[in-house]
Amino acid sequence: GNGAVIYIENGQVAVGIWSGTQGWDGDYRVFGAVSTNAAHIATLEFDGSNQVIEGYVNAISQGTTATGGSILNTHGGDNGIGAQFLASQFGAIDDNDEVDHFFTGKIMEMMSINVALSAAERLLIENYLAGKYGLTFTGNRYYTHGSTHKHDIGGIGQSALGENNPSTRSTKLLTLSNASSMDDGDYLMVGHDNADANTWATADRPTTNVERLAREWRITETNEIGTVRITIDTTQIAAAASAGYSGWTLLLDADGDFTSGVTYVPLSLVGSSYQAEYDFADGQFLTIATVRPTVNFTQTAASGTEDVGTVTVTAQLNQPFTNSTTVDYGLQMGSSTASEGAGNDFTFTAGTLTFAAGDTEASFTFEVLTDGLVESDETVVIELSNPSAGLNLDTASTLVYTIQDIDDNKEIDFAVTNSTTSEDNVTHNVTLRVNPINGSQPTSVDYAVTGGTATGSGVDFTLASGTATIPAGELTTTFTVSLTDDAFNEEDETVLISLSNPVNARVGTNGVHTLTITDNDVDPTVAFASATGNGSESETLVNVPVSLSTAARVDITVNYSVAGITATENVDFALAPGTLTIPAGSTSENLVVAISDDGALEVDETFTITLADPSGATLGGNTTFTYTINDNDVNGATGPGGVRDSANYVFWLKSDVGVLTDSISLTAAVNGEAVQRWEDQSNNGRNAFEIDGQEPLFANNFGDNINGRPVIDFSGDDYVLTMKDDAAVNTSNFTEKFIAVAFRTGNDITNWQTVYEQGGGTNGFSIMIENDSVFVGAWSESTGWTYQYLAGKINTGQNCVVVLEFSSLDGELRGWLNGASLGTVSSIPDVMNAHSGDVGIGGTLEGTNFNGRTNNGNYFTGKVMEVLSLNGVMSNTERQILENYLGARFLAPL
Numbered sequence: 001g002n003g004a005v006i007y008i009e010n011g012q013v014a015v016g017i018w019s020g021t022q023g024w025d026g027d028y029r030v031f032g033a034v035s036t037n038a039a040h041i042a043t044l045e046f047d048g049s050n051q052v053i054e055g056y057v058n059a060i061s062q063g064t065t066a067t068g069g070s071i072l073n074t075h076g077g078d079n080g081i082g083a084q085f086l087a088s089q090f091g092a093i094d095d096n097d098e099v100d101h102f103f104t105g106k107i108m109e110m111m112s113i114n115v116a117l118s119a120a121e122r123l124l125i126e127n128y129l130a131g132k133y134g135l136t137f138t139g140n141r142y143y144t145h146g147s148t149h150k151h152d153i154g155g156i157g158q159s160a161l162g163e164n165n166p167s168t169r170s171t172k173l174l175t176l177s178n179a180s181s182m183d184d185g186d187y188l189m190v191g192h193d194n195a196d197a198n199t200w201a202t203a204d205r206p207t208t209n210v211e212r213l214a215r216e217w218r219i220t221e222t223n224e225i226g227t228v229r230i231t232i233d234t235t236q237i238a239a240a241a242s243a244g245y246s247g248w249t250l251l252l253d254a255d256g257d258f259t260s261g262v263t264y265v266p267l268s269l270v271g272s273s274y275q276a277e278y279d280f281a282d283g284q285f286l287t288i289a290t291v292r293p294t295v296n297f298t299q300t301a302a303s304g305t306e307d308v309g310t311v312t313v314t315a316q317l318n319q320p321f322t323n324s325t326t327v328d329y330g331l332q333m334g335s336s337t338a339s340e341g342a343g344n345d346f347t348f349t350a351g352t353l354t355f356a357a358g359d360t361e362a363s364f365t366f367e368v369l370t371d372g373l374v375e376s377d378e379t380v381v382i383e384l385s386n387p388s389a390g391l392n393l394d395t396a397s398t399l400v401y402t403i404q405d406i407d408d409n410k411e412i413d414f415a416v417t418n419s420t421t422s423e424d425n426v427t428h429n430v431t432l433r434v435n436p437i438n439g440s441q442p443t444s445v446d447y448a449v450t451g452g453t454a455t456g457s458g459v460d461f462t463l464a465s466g467t468a469t470i471p472a473g474e475l476t477t478t479f480t481v482s483l484t485d486d487a488f489n490e491e492d493e494t495v496l497i498s499l500s501n502p503v504n505a506r507v508g509t510n511g512v513h514t515l516t517i518t519d520n521d522v523d524p525t526v527a528f529a530s531a532t533g534n535g536s537e538s539e540t541l542v543n544v545p546v547s548l549s550t551a552a553r554v555d556i557t558v559n560y561s562v563a564g565i566t567a568t569e570n571v572d573f574a575l576a577p578g579t580l581t582i583p584a585g586s587t588s589e590n591l592v593v594a595i596s597d598d599g600a601l602e603v604d605e606t607f608t609i610t611l612a613d614p615s616g617a618t619l620g621g622n623t624t625f626t627y628t629i630n631d632n633d634v635n636g637a638t639g640p641g642g643v644r645d646s647a648n649y650v651f652w653l654k655s656d657v658g659v660l661t662d663s664i665s666l667t668a669a670v671n672g673e674a675v676q677r678w679e680d681q682s683n684n685g686r687n688a689f690e691i692d693g694q695e696p697l698f699a700n701n702f703g704d705n706i707n708g709r710p711v712i713d714f715s716g717d718d719y720v721l722t723m724k725d726d727a728a729v730n731t732s733n734f735t736e737k738f739i740a741v742a743f744r745t746g747n748d749i750t751n752w753q754t755v756y757e758q759g760g761g762t763n764g765f766s767i768m769i770e771n772d773s774v775f776v777g778a779w780s781e782s783t784g785w786t787y788q789y790l791a792g793k794i795n796t797g798q799n800c801v802v803v804l805e806f807s808s809l810d811g812e813l814r815g816w817l818n819g820a821s822l823g824t825v826s827s828i829p830d831v832m833n834a835h836s837g838d839v840g841i842g843g844t845l846e847g848t849n850f851n852g853r854t855n856n857g858n859y860f861t862g863k864v865m866e867v868l869s870l871n872g873v874m875s876n877t878e879r880q881i882l883e884n885y886l887g888a889r890f891l892a893p894l
Contacts, residue, residue: 002075006042007101008034015044015055015062022069030055032062039108039135041126046072047116058137059126082107108133118163124189128153131191142222143189145283149218155189156225158182170217173197173236173288180277181226188225188280192217198239205251205289206262209318209394211241212251212289216258221282232267232274232288241290246390248274249289249319256285264291264319264360294318295327295387296394298361303377303402306345306370313399314363315353315384317391325355327393328386329364338378338403345369345378345403368403378403411435412445413499413508415476420516423460424485429478430497430513434470434505444469446501447479454493454517460484461495461517481515489521489616490553525549526558526611527620529588534604534628537572537597543590544609544625546580548617556582558614560591567605567629572596575609595629600644600875605629640868641885643878650728650869651686653678653841656709659698663689669698675712678721682868686729688721688841696721696842699863706744706799707891711863712842715746718859720843725836728871730758734832737806738870741767742886745798746861749773754858755802756867757848759835767802768850769794769860776804776815776822779849783829787849790815790822799892801883806832807873819883819894841867865890 004017016029032055034040043056048070055062082103109129117125123140130137131146131153143153154168156176162184167177170190179188195214205212234248250265251258267274280286298314315327330350331340338345348366355362366380384397415431434443448465449456456462462482470477481495495515499507529545548556561577562569569575574594582589591609609625638646646652658679661669669675674695678688690696696719700710714720725731741756749772757766762782768775777789790813794800803816808830815822837846841864847854866886874882887894 002073004044004046004072006044008103011035013040013042013057015042015053017044017046017053017067017072019067019069019072021073022071024067024069030062030065032057032060039133041129041135043122043126045116045122048072049116056122056126058135059123059130059140060137081110118165119159119161120157120163120165120187123159124155124157124165124168124187127155127187127189131189142187143191143220145191145218145220149191149193149216151192151194153189153191155187155220156182156228157187157189157222158184160184171197171236172233174217175231175233176228177231178229178277179225179227180279181224183223185223186225187220187222188228189220190217190286198237200239200241200290204258206259207318209292209294209392210251210289211245211291212258212287213237215287216256217286218256219280219282219284219286221280225280227277227279230265230267230276230278231270233272234274235272237288242292244292244392245290246293247291247321249291250276250278251287251289252278252280253285254281254283258285258287266320266322268322291319293321293325293391294394295325295355295384295391296396297382297384297399300396300398301400301402303404304368305404305406306368307406308368310365311368311401312363312365313382313401314361317355317360318394320358320360321355323357325388325391326352327384327388327391328352329382329384332381332383332398335381336379338380340380343369343371345371346380348380348382370406375405377405409436410438410443410505411508412443412470412502412505413510414497414513415510417510417512418514418516420518421483422518422520423483424520425483426485428481428483428515430481430515431476431478432468432470432499433476434474435508437473437475438470438504439473441504442469442471443505444503445499445505445507447497447499449495450498450512451496452494452514453491454495456495458482458484460486460493463495463497483517485520487521487550488519488553489523489550490519492516492518521550524552524556524617525620526556526582526614526617528609528611528622528625531622531624532626532628534630535595536630536632537595538632540595540597542593542595542627544593544627545588545590546582546611547588548582548586549620551585551587552582552616554584554616556614556616558582558617558619559612561610561612563608563610565606565608565626566603567607569607572598572605572629573607573627593627597632598872600878602631604631640866641881643874643882643885644870646682647684648870649682649684650726650871651680651684651723651867652682653688653867654681655711655865657681659710659712661698671698671700671704671710673698675721678712684728686723686726688723688839688867691720691722694718694720694843704863706863706865707889709865709889711744711865713863714842714860715862718843718857720845720859721841722845723839723841725838729839729869730764731834731836733834734806734871735808735830736872737765737804737832738873739765739767739804740801740866740868740882740886741864742799742801742866742890742892743860744863744865744890745769745794745796745800746863747796748861749794749796752850752853752858753860753862754840754842754844754848754850755860755862755864756839756841757844757846758837758839759848760837760846761849761854763833763835764837764848765804765806765832766848766850767804768858770850774800774802774817775850776802776813777850778804778806778813778825778828778832780829780832781849782833783831785829787851788813788825788828789851790825792817792820792822799890801886801890801892801894803879803883805873805879808832810873816879816883818887818892819880 002019012031054064084101127143131143152170158164169175197215199214200211201214248267252263353362380401382399421428454460497513529547611623660677661673663677676690680686697713699713753769755767773791779787805814813825842860844858
């Protein structure tokens with residue numbers, strides 16, 4: 001058959017063509033390497049006149065293959081894009097699958113043309129695709145601004161074979177053509193940023209008299225292509241310019257903001273379009289503008305001495321024009337203070353300025369004359385008028401030129417430009433001088449404070465504006481600055497005094513005087529207000545005052561370090577070392593220490609804070625502060641085994657007290673009665689309740705009790721007790737948790753049984769029985785921490801004391817069985833997240849996680865004597881006392 005194909009195989013893209021009906025149906029392919037997950041441009045070119053095919057990958061030739069024929073015969077059948085739809089040929093192999101070989105990538109653009117393109121045309125197309133879709137390749141890259149200007153990319157250029165593409169169009173609006181010196185390897189390409197081409201932008205423009213299109217283009221030039229003809233079809237711009245704006249111009253800029261350094265290229269009407277010739281530079285930005293043509297002076301004020309002679313005045317257009325333009329100039333009637341005419345101050349002839357086509361500046365002159373008179377400076381006021389049709393006067397159409405008198409050579413100024421005084425000197429005299437001495441007239445000058453760091457009006461000094469006069473025949477005079485001796489420690493401060501409005505002299509070179517006021521106050525001392533302090537650990541925030549001996553006008557800083565003596569940092573208290581700032585004007589600032597009310601019975605504990613390295617002050621007497629944390633925990637005789645006070649526990653359930661058979665009448669249970677309510681002995685009100693029909697029994701006969709103490713018997717039919725959601729129990733985030741249970745196993749220790757559980761399948765704690773073992777477990781899957789456990793072997797009918805302890809502060813899950821450690825689990829999460837769902841005692845109620853399993857039920861078949869929980873951890877001593885208390889009460893073999 002006949003056909004053409006582009007396909008991928010074995011890390012290569014192949015472009016091929018065959019014409020079996022012409023007798024060339026063999027292996028007519030060209031291969032190029034490709035990469036996974038990368039963008040590529042593949043080009044197939046068949047040149048029948050030369051009987052050759054050539055393949056390109058990313059604008060680089062991959063070689064040629066002779067076809068043996070010049071005609072590709074017709075070949076019916078639908079084209080396949082992304083798959084083969086008809087039997088096709090891959091090299092010399094015919095593949096007769098009807099639908100096969102599916103493409104697994106992405107296709108952005110495809111094109112076909114029934115001619116062989118010139119090399120220049122092909123390279124421009126490949127660069128258009130690369131710029132538009134963000135492809136990068138190293139060879140034959142002629143457009144490099146696709147990341148910002150990837151729309152309607154086009155170009156002109158000439159290949160090494162002398163073939164060229166002489167013109168291009170970026171939408172119907174802009175056309176480039178007629179390069180003046182296009183040689184082999186020269187290319188110029190352009191693309192735009194897709195901004196609106198029908199909106200006039202008032203931002204990013206060189207002056208207020210220019211309106212530009214919001215759209216901008218960018219140029220990539222390779223080598224030097226010479227001047228290029230730019231043609232603009234303004235009929236494509238629907239937006240109308242503002243009133244007074246006319247004509248069209250191009251704005252070119254190096255950085256794309258079009259506010260400074262802009263080149264104007266005016267466009268001329270040629271036929272129905274506007275054209276200009278311009279030699280672009282690589283990287284230039286281009287936009288289209290319309291202009292309100294204006295003319296103005298290059299400056300609105302100028303000056304010179306009366307002996308300057310000829311003065312040149314320049315006017316400017318805001319853009320070049322393709323034809324000449326004019327504007328008149330002359331004196332503004334009644335505005336000049338200088339006299340015009342021979343023998344006076346200046347001579348001036350009004351006239352007309354002509355700007356030749358393409359020029360933006362034109363100049364005229366007038367003459368300044370020396371009159372020999374002592375007089376004040378005088379002005380010449382010149383104005384522009386009567387501009388050419390379509391040309392407007394800008395705001396800078398008036399120039400004031402000041403003629404400075406040179407006939408009086410006397411100068412008045414400060415005797416020195418700098419002086420220094422201490423703030424305790426009360427007053428300071430500043431001296432003025434005149435040079436040379438005026439023997440016949442007094443010389444005066446105004447003085448005023450014009451700057452400095454000191455504050456006037458009596459704060460640091462007092463000096464009102466005034467006039468100083470040097471009498472005739474005298475050389476100097478003085479004025480006085482009053483000083484304020486404040487009590488503030490501060491930096492040296494300055495007062496800047498300037499002269500103006502001299503009479504019978506000019507202000508000399510020493511026209512500004514800087515007075516420096518030095519501070520006479522010693523640095524304050526910084527120290528703790530007291531060397532010691534103490535307070536109860538219930539005072540969770542303690543302010544430690546740091547004081548200055550006197551207030552300062554600048555911020556004072558002092559470093560501080562912290563050390564625990566008998567108190568432990570970040571356990572008993574928290575204060576990070578750092579720098580304390582006492583603001584300017586203040587005499588003290590507090591360090592704030594966080595105190596931990598830990599609930600542990602302990603001796604009073606101390607820590608110290610030490611000051612060092614002050615800035616703007618010196619250290620005073622109390623540089624170290626010692627604080628004593630007074631323990632507020634009473635002897636724990638009311639808690640289990642005398643460990644802490646009962647109120648410190650979240651809850652405490654005991655089988656020998658608070659067991660009720662009726663929750664309404666609060667009737668105490670007797671032997672054999674169902675348990676409806678098990679009351680919390682911590683006095684925190686977190687009671688356990690029955691589930692209707694599943695009440696365990698209160699057992700207090702000789703055969704069932706343990707060591708003469710009653711028990712809660714769960715050995716019946718699916719017995720369970722529950723405790724409702726509570727922030728202290730389960731619906732808050734926890735960093736520490738302590739749970740202890742005293743129980744006796746039943747006859748079944750093989751099947752999964754729940755002694756205690758809180759939480760569902762996501763977060764929680766549990767104590768379980770299975771396969772002759774007790775399991776202490778925890779899980780926080782909301783933080784990515786799956787079920788972890790510690791286990792120990794048990795027997796049927798065994799009295800057990802099991803402890804679970806979770807501490808993210810220590811980074812461990814710990815467990816004990818009858819006083820023996822079950823080990824630790826490290827790398828636990830920073831927090832145990834909240835876990836809603838009722839607590840289960842004797843059964844699973846909320847799908848609690850047990851090593852990945854989350855079913856309910858799993859009822860305990862033994863007896864429970866005591867259950868307690870603490871939001872914290874115990875010291876080893878406290879835990880061992882608690883375990884011995886429970887072991888002794890219920891005969892557990894510790």
